[in-house]
Amino acid sequence: GDSVTQMEGPVTLSEEAFLTINCTYTATGYPSLFWYVQYPGEGLQLLLKATKADDKGSNKGFEATYRKETTSFHLEKGSVQVSDSAVYFCAHGGSQGNLIFGKGTKLSVKP
């Protein structure tokens, strides 16, 4: 069935380090792909999206490219900040219109 697999956390980085969070998906067809971020005590915020193969979503220095061949949508940022500390969720659009989420990756950035 449809699913999303993302790397286990927690991920701990120093400020200005490079970030990669891996995400792969299983789905019928070519669904839209999303990254959401959840800050402590808050709801999920849409970080970026891509709707078709080779699309690159970007926002606030984060990027992810829709790779059809590898069914992947890895999140990257060149230089993380302490304020990026949060839980990151990869998701794809399900056949019912809902979102199918990965389990989330907790990122902690140390000054």
Added chain:
Amino acid sequence: DSGVTQTPKHLITATGQRVTLRCSPRSGDLSVYWYQQSLDQGLQFLIQYYNGEERAKGNILERFSAQQFPDLHSELNLSSLELGDSALYFCASSVSGGQSYEQYFGPGTRLTVT
């Protein structure tokens, strides 16, 4: 601020009780989704409404029900509550009901069943 509002923010109740969670979607959005977030199950889709009609069902228990009203706000009703129902319940809205459309999430209602 996503524009999606949820009330109450916190709810503490006893086993066997019934509660109602409320959600108001972003202005102009016709679709409302309900999700449950728990430590062991992660984020699970419960149910979707589109312009007042039920559109899709996910892993929603028979003890749970929802509706969307003419003004497009939605309510999730949880009855015969069990300890395992303790979780964060999120409402999300989108302009339409297709899988291409991003969903905007409310701040959630944290339900604690004691």
